[in-house]
Amino acid sequence: MLTLHLAMLYFDRLSPELVKSSNWPLMALTCFILAAKFQERDDDIPLIEDCITVTNVARKTSILYDQATKNEYVVLKELNWDINKVTPYHFVKNYISQGIIFTNDYVI
Secondary structure (H helix, E strand, O other): OHHHHHHHHHHHHOOOOOOOOOOHHHHHHHHHHHHHHHHOOHHHOOOHHHHHHHHHHHHOOOOOHHHHHHHHHHHHHHOOOOOOOOOHHHHHHHHHHHOOOOOOOOOO
16 A cells, blocks of 8 residues: 555656656556565565556556666656655554554544
């Protein structure tokens, strides 16, 4: 769950010129891969090939492995290599672990 939040944060920080209408699936995939590499344990990081397959089937695109790996540098450069960010989910996870809020609490 946290990986998705980080990926969306990275994607939102990209410049509009980089995220063109035809290019956004590749950019979103790259943001997800970077978030997974940053957040997940080594054993839980999904394979890039698997992510590409899911994206290509879901979006009917033809993203290649080389495109995804080369695009990682483009995204990191655009983000100034600053990928250690805090999301609202970090706070919720922290509050739950401290007993400040509970998993069965409702937000009104």
